[in-house]
Amino acid sequence: MKLSVIGCGYLGAVHAASMAELGHEVVGIDVDAAKIESLTRGEAPFFEPGLPEILKSAIATGRLKFSTEMSDVAGASVHFIAVGTPQQRGSYAADLTYVDAAVAGLIPYLAEGDLVVGKSTVPVGTAGRLATMVTEGSGAQLAWNPEFLREGFAVKDTISPDRLVYGLPGGEAGERAKAQLDEVYATALSNDTPLVTTDYATAELVKVSANAFLATKISFINAMAEIAEVTGADVTQLADAIGFDTRIGRRFLNAGVGFGGGCLPKDIRAFTARAEELGRGESVAFLKEVDAINLRRRDRVVNLVVDALGGEVFEKKVAVLGLAFKPFSDDIRDSPALDVAVRLHGLGAAVTATDPEAIANSRRVHPQLTFAEDADDAMRDAEVVVLVTEWNEFRELKPEHVASLTAGRTIIDGRNVLDADEWRAASWKYVGLGRP
Numbered sequence: 001m002k003l004s005v006i007g008c009g010y011l012g013a014v015h016a017a018s019m020a021e022l023g024h025e026v027v028g029i030d031v032d033a034a035k036i037e038s039l040t041r042g043e044a045p046f047f048e049p050g051l052p053e054i055l056k057s058a059i060a061t062g063r064l065k066f067s068t069e070m071s072d073v074a075g076a077s078v079h080f081i082a083v084g085t086p087q088q089r090g091s092y093a094a095d096l097t098y099v100d101a102a103v104a105g106l107i108p109y110l111a112e113g114d115l116v117v118g119k120s121t122v123p124v125g126t127a128g129r130l131a132t133m134v135t136e137g138s139g140a141q142l143a144w145n146p147e148f149l150r151e152g153f154a155v156k157d158t159i160s161p162d163r164l165v166y167g168l169p170g171g172e173a174g175e176r177a178k179a180q181l182d183e184v185y186a187t188a189l190s191n192d193t194p195l196v197t198t199d200y201a202t203a204e205l206v207k208v209s210a211n212a213f214l215a216t217k218i219s220f221i222n223a224m225a226e227i228a229e230v231t232g233a234d235v236t237q238l239a240d241a242i243g244f245d246t247r248i249g250r251r252f253l254n255a256g257v258g259f260g261g262g263c264l265p266k267d268i269r270a271f272t273a274r275a276e277e278l279g280r281g282e283s284v285a286f287l288k289e290v291d292a293i294n295l296r297r298r299d300r301v302v303n304l305v306v307d308a309l310g311g312e313v314f315e316k317k318v319a320v321l322g323l324a325f326k327p328f329s330d331d332i333r334d335s336p337a338l339d340v341a342v343r344l345h346g347l348g349a350a351v352t353a354t355d356p357e358a359i360a361n362s363r364r365v366h367p368q369l370t371f372a373e374d375a376d377d378a379m380r381d382a383e384v385v386v387l388v389t390e391w392n393e394f395r396e397l398k399p400e401h402v403a404s405l406t407a408g409r410t411i412i413d414g415r416n417v418l419d420a421d422e423w424r425a426a427s428w429k430y431v432g433l434g435r436p
């Protein structure tokens with residue numbers, strides 16, 4: 001099939017390359033000329049494992065092209081909207097400027113029978129409004145097809161998704177749209193990927209409620225960590241024990257410095273704002289608590305560092321291991337790790353931060369921080385080491401080796417990934433989150 005993808009960020013670039021990899025002919029459109037140049041050369045403008053390989057191979061087949069010109073979508077029959085929906089300035093609501101502009105810009109190039117497919121995360125009710133714009137402005141239809149990919153596993157999640165959701169218009173238009181989407185996703189469907197076909201509102205809500213549930217799960221275990229901290233209990237054992245109940249499950253029960261990134265934090269806020277607009281604020285009022293618990297964990301890590309330094313932070317050397325919001329990503333949007341580094345710097349500590357992939361992005365936003373290219377350099381002469389993104393190279397650190405570099409012997413494990421006994425046996429003061 002001939003497809004277009006409007007918006008070539010984390011979502012769109014991966015979607016475009018993956019669809020081409022599956023055999024479709026794809027053009028990716030973005031207003032950012034530098035991004036388009038880089039993608040055209042087969043270079044991913046951000047770190048995403050597996051993306052450079054499929055970009056290069058798909059470009060070589062001639063099936064994948066990129067452009068800044070919306071008119072280049074002409075000839076494609078299915079058009080994916082994959083632009084960002086960031087948090088609005090001065091409000092918790094989602095900013096729909098880019099989605100609206102993408103759809104409005106696309107309409108003049110749509111042909112009779114084309115399908116516009118929304119992938120961006122939007123407040124419930126948006127698809128209905130956009131559908132009216134599309135059908136009134138062209139002979140095309142609109143479907144809503146939320147995306148569940150995780151950064152770091154985005155290519156795998158796009159090529160082999162764990163489920164597909166189609167939000168469709170009613171009647172014959174819906175049947176036609178379903179047939180078009182079935183053709184796009186023929187490979188996944190032939191591998192028995194579960195498919196839910198539904199209306200627009202349900203499809204939109206599936207996406208935000210999935211992220212709200214995941215955020216709630218993380219804040220639930222972090223709330224248990226807070227209780228564990230005043231009772232001497234161990235939240236990691238607690239998570240293992242409750243996780244054996246398959247109704248609960250162990251995944252997303254890792255207590256630590258909390259969630260960040262471009263999705264979970266902004267999605268729960270936008271959901272709260274939308275529910276309030278709908279007069280149903282109380283239904284998701286608990287998400288404010290989820291947000292608050294999450295943010296308290298960052299305070300907790302900062303306070304643990306301050307305590308470890310006996311309350312005297314000024315000019316004390318602190319090594320911060322991790323800047324990305326999670327491993328296998330260079331994304332620093334709302335990253336708890338970067339937040340901890342910035343706050344410690346603000347308190348006057350001599351912070352040296354490192355991350356295998358996220359230094360360049362961090363430096364752009366926070367040039368005041370000192371960065372080291374690797375963990376050894378970051379930790380040299382540090383009084384306190386704080387681990388806030390669980391990259392494998394940090395998980396594998398050996399206490400004896402670290403002790404040969406640092407001035408102090410305190411390690412704060414903001415992700416609960418180190419072996420407390422091993423570090424204590426090597427004469428370290430080990431401090432986890434919610435564990436003795």
Ligand code: UGA
Nearest residue numbers: 147148149150151218252253254258259260261263325326
């Ligand atoms: C999230 C969802 O997991 C995807 O399903 C969704 O498609 C995506 O948002 C999106 O809306 O686009 P992502 O933001 O890539 O994906 O990251 P996650 O893997 O969900 O991690 C989010 C944050 O939670 C990270 O900061 C991570 O460190 C933290 N986390 C995760 C925990 O603190 N504890 C856990 O047990 C798991």
